[in-house]
Every structure is written in C-alpha cells, then in structure tokens.
Amino acid sequence: MPKLDPDSAPLKTGSIYPAPYDAMMAGRSSRRLGQAGGLTQFGVNLVTLEPGALSSLRHWHQEEDEFVWVTEGRLTLIEDHGETGDAPGDCAAFPAGNPNGHHFANRTGQLARFLVVGTKSPREVATYSDVDMRVEIDGATASFTRRDGSPLAGRTECPSAARCLRSRNRIPSPSGPVRSSCLDHRSR
Amino acid sequence: MPKLDPDSAPLKTGSIYPAPYDAMMAGRSSRRLGQAGGLTQFGVNLVTLEPGALSSLRHWHQEEDEFVWVTEGRLTLIEDHGETGDAPGDCAAFPAGNPNGHHFANRTGQLARFLVVGTKSPREVATYSDVDMRVEIDGATASFTRRDGSPLAGRTECPSAARCLRSRNRIPSPSGPVRSSCLDHRSR
Numbered sequence: 001m002p003k004l005d006p007d008s009a010p011l012k013t014g015s016i017y018p019a020p021y022d023a024m025m026a027g028r029s030s031r032r033l034g035q036a037g038g039l040t041q042f043g044v045n046l047v048t049l050e051p052g053a054l055s056s057l058r059h060w061h062q063e064e065d066e067f068v069w070v071t072e073g074r075l076t077l078i079e080d081h082g083e084t085g086d087a088p089g090d091c092a093a094f095p096a097g098n099p100n101g102h103h104f105a106n107r108t109g110q111l112a113r114f115l116v117v118g119t120k121s122p123r124e125v126a127t128y129s130d131v132d133m134r135v136e137i138d139g140a141t142a143s144f145t146r147r148d149g150s151p152l153a154g155r156t157e158c159p160s161a162a163r164c165l166r167s168r169n170r171i172p173s174p175s176g177p178v179r180s181s182c183l184d185h186r187s188r
Numbered sequence: 189m190p191k192l193d194p195d196s197a198p199l200k201t202g203s204i205y206p207a208p209y210d211a212m213m214a215g216r217s218s219r220r221l222g223q224a225g226g227l228t229q230f231g232v233n234l235v236t237l238e239p240g241a242l243s244s245l246r247h248w249h250q251e252e253d254e255f256v257w258v259t260e261g262r263l264t265l266i267e268d269h270g271e272t273g274d275a276p277g278d279c280a281a282f283p284a285g286n287p288n289g290h291h292f293a294n295r296t297g298q299l300a301r302f303l304v305v306g307t308k309s310p311r312e313v314a315t316y317s318d319v320d321m322r323v324e325i326d327g328a329t330a331s332f333t334r335r336d337g338s339p340l341a342g343r344t345e346c347p348s349a350a351r352c353l354r355s356r357n358r359i360p361s362p363s364g365p366v367r368s369s370c371l372d373h374r375s376r
Contacts, residue, residue, distance in 0.1 A: 002280040002288060003265060003272050034255060037281020041253040041307040042230050044281070065229040067222060069257070069303060071277065077191060084191050089259065092190040093225020093232070100190060115257060117305050119229040 002037065006046050009036035017057065018144050018152055021131065027053030027106075034117075043120055048113050049075065049106035055114070058101040058129040064119040066094040068104070073112025075104045080129070086114075101129025190225065194234050197224035205245065206332050206340055209319065215241030215294075222305075231308055236301050237263065237294035243302070246289040246317040252307040254282040256292070261300025263292045268317070274302075289317025 010032040015025035027050035034044035047055060058078060068077075069091040077084045077092060079102040086092075086104075094102055096119070106112045124137040127147065136143045144152055198220040203213035215238035222232035235243060246266060256265075257279040265272045265280060267290040274280075274292075282290055284307070294300045312325040315335065324331045332340055 001269055001272070002267055002282050002290060003274070004279050004281060006277075006279065033279060034253075034281060037255065038283040038286075039253040039255060039281050041284065042255075042305065044255050044279075044305065065222075065227040067225065067227060067230075067232050067305070079190055081189055084189070086191070089194075091192050091194065091221060091232075093192060093222060093227050094190055095226040096229065098226075102190060115303075117230065117232065117255070 004033055004037050006031045006033060009033050009046070012045075016142070018133075021057055021133070024054060024057065027051070028055060030116075033115075041120060043116075043118050045116050046071070046113060047104075047116055048111060049073075049104065050111060051106055051109050053106050055104040055116075057131060057133075058103045059126045060094065060099050060101050060129070061096055061118070062125040062127070063096050063121040064124055065096050066119075067117045068092050068094075069115040071113045071115055073106065073110050074108050075112045075114060076107050077102065077104055099127070101127070192221055192225050194219045194221060197221050197234070200233075204330070206321075209245055209321070212242060212245065215239070216243065218304075221303075229308060231304075231306050233304050234259070234301060235292075235304055236299060237261075237292065238299060239294055239297050241294050243292040243304075245319060245321075246291045247314045248282065248287050248289050248317070249284055249306070250313040250315070251284050251309040252312055253284050254307075255305045256280050256282075257303040259301045259303055261294065261298050262296050263300045263302060264295050265290065265292055287315070289315070 011029060012032060013029045015022040015028070017025060028047065030045040030047040032043070033046055034042065037044075049055060070086045070088050072088060075086045077086050080100045092102070094100065104112075104114060121137075122139060125134060126137075127134045132146050133144060133152065134147050136145070146152060199217060200220060201217045203210040203216070205213060216235065218233040218235040220231070221234055222230065225232075237243060258274045258276050260276060263274045265274050268288045280290070282288065292300075292302060309325075310327060313322060314325075315322045320334050321332060321340065322335050324333070334340060
C-alpha cells in the first residue's frame with residue numbers, strides 16, 4: 001500500500017558529525033518516510049526536535065535542492081538573513097548552490113516536527129556556515145574535512161555508533177578526512 | 189528570504205487535459221511553492237480541493253517519484269488496492285515506474301489540502317488508469333494520446349486557456365496527439 005505509517009518508518013537517531021559537533025545534535029530524530037515508501041530520487045524525512053534541539057549544524061548544499069514544511073510545534077529558522085518563527089504550515093525552500101546556511105532550532109518547551117525533502121544526488125558537497133567544516137559525499141561515502149580540504153582535528157570514531165544503523169561500514173581515517181559510509185548526517 | 193508565503197506563490201487553476209477530462213478537474217487549484225522558492229530538481233505544490241474535487245485523473249509516473257502529505261481536511265486516496273481515508277499528517281509515496289494509479293478525491297463538504305512533491309524529469313510518461321490516455325513530456329512539451337500512441341478523439345483546443353498561464357505556447361495538433369507546452373497538467 002502506498003499509504004505510509006510514519007511511526008513504522010525507519011528511525012534515525014544520533015549523529016555522525018565528528019566530535020565535538022555530534023553532541024550538538026542531541027534531541028533530534030527522524031522518520032525516513034521516503035525510504036519507507038520506496039522512493040530513491042529524493043528523500044523525505046519527518047524530523048522531531050525535542051526542546052532545545054537543532055535540526056543540523058547550519059549548512060548549505062551545492063548540488064541538492066531542499067524544502068521544509070513545519071508540521072507541529074514552533075521552530076526558529078536561522079539563516080544568513082536572520083531568524084524567523086515558524087508554525088505548522090510554514091515552509092521554506094533552499095535551492096542547490098545558494099550559500100545561505102540554514103537550520104531549525106526548537107527554542108520552546110514542547111516537541112516540534114517538520115518535513116524535509118531533499119534531492120538524492122550521487123555526489124554532493126555541504127558546507128557548514130558557523131564552523132570550519134564541509135562534507136563531501138560520493139556514493140555511499142561521506143568525508144568530513146575543514147573547508148580547505150585539510151583534515152579535521154579531534155577524534156574520528158563515530159560517537160553515536162550504537163545508534164547509527166549504518167555505522168558498521170564506517171571507515172575511520174585518523175590521518176585524513178573523517179570518512180563514513182553512513183549518509184545519516186544528511187537531514188533527509 | 190527562503191521562508192515562503194504560500195498565498196503569494198504562483199497559483200495554478202484549470203486543467204490542460206483534453207476534453208472531456210478537463211471538466212473533471214473543476215474545483216482544483218494549487219500553489220507552486222517549489223517554483224516560488226527557486227527549486228528546479230523537484231516540484232512542491234500545495235493543492236486545494238474544493239468539495240467534490242479530484243486531484244487528477246488516476247495515473248502513475250514512469251520516471252518520477254511522488255510523495256503526498258495531507259495538510260488540511262479529509263481526503264480519500266484511491267489506488268489499485270482500494271481506498272483509504274486520509275487526515276492531516278497522513279502521507280503516501282509512489283515510486284517511479286510502479287503502475288499503481290492513484291489520485292485524491294475530496295468527498296467532504298469542506299476544503300481539503302495536501303502537499304505533493306515530485307521529481308522534475310526532463311522526459312516523462314504518465315499513464316491514466318481509468319481512461320485510455322497517456323501523456324508524454326519532453327522538455328516543455330506535453331503530448332496526450334491513447335495508450336497505444338494513436339490520436340485522441342475530441343477537441344484539441346485547451347478549454348481552460350484563459351486560466352492557463354502558459355497556454356499561449358500551446359500547439360494545437362488536430363490530426364495528431366494533443367500537444368501542449370504547458371506542464372500544468374502535472375500535479376506538481
């Protein structure tokens with residue numbers, strides 16, 4: 001049946017960001033609706049943010065369009081032009097290649113949820129706006145580096161391995177970029 | 189600003205289906221959110237169905253993934269396996285190439301709305317489940333024929349020309365397929 005049960009869709013928790021950024025993603029989880037429905041061309045996730053949680057580090061995508069639609073609670077959208085409060089039915093679009101870093105923050109005391117849709121490009125580069133980091137995605141491998149491509153300092157072991165369903169395939173690379181075959185860092 | 193105002197997004201009304209099917213789309217309109225936000229890789233439309241309206245003729249896509257999320261009111265999803273009632277927060281996915289024809293009907297006395305997301309493929313074929321019709325899309329041109337490719341009978345002039353923003357480029361072709369450069373027939 002094409003109708004989906006969000007509560008039965010694959011659940012993603014945790015983060016594969018390298019430390020110390022992984023810890024900043026506490027309180028975020030998402031249901032992979034598109035995956036549950038067999039979609040391959042774009043991802044659709046229903047993301048839950050507990051009070052105080054962030055949707056991601058603020059970032060922008062080089063190759064992939066992105067769309068968000070708030071479904072529950074109140075969220076704050078933070079991007080280069082400032083902040084806006086969002087309620088159910090509010091939405092925003094982020095075209096590929098536009099270097100406007102963005103994320104949601106839940107600054108309320110209640111759960112909030114939003115839908116996020118993003119193209120699934122075989123190759124992608126996402127750049128983080130507030131920290132010196134970027135990620136290159138090539139097929140099933142994601143590599144975190146500084147913006148200039150040099151290695152990130154800090155630990156390379158996935159701190160949320162137990163929660164990352166695909167973490168078994170992660171490739172530690174202490175002397176180079178932080179690499180992973182887990183694409184769960186993407187918000188969709 | 190990436191935040192969108194749905195009420196200011198481009199409005200699509202009417203239908204470019206050939207007669208008599210165009211008249212069956214009365215009461216349907218949509219706001220082109222993805223277009224308003226500059227997205228090009230997938231479309232995002234917020235579709236409004238007045239009481240009694242249909243989202244489209246029941247159809248399936250050969251090349252394009254599709255996802256729907258009900259945002260307001262009550263809708264009935266009709267597909268090959270039967271019918272399901274949908275309320276806000278209900279959703280469904282239709283992978284490209286799966287010949288499960290589907291559409292929404294608003295059988296209530298109130299407005300209903302849903303989000304629809306679909307890949308924007310340069311070439312596409314959609315097949316209609318309950319009538320002998322298909323449409324081939326090549327770039328900016330859509331050609332309606334019978335399923336075997338033979339011409340459709342009936343008038344070829346767009347009956348909703350006054351409401352179709354792109355109808356000026358429509359190419360009447362009385363002796364062949366019904367052709368149009370207007371892609372507004374797509375539900376996204």
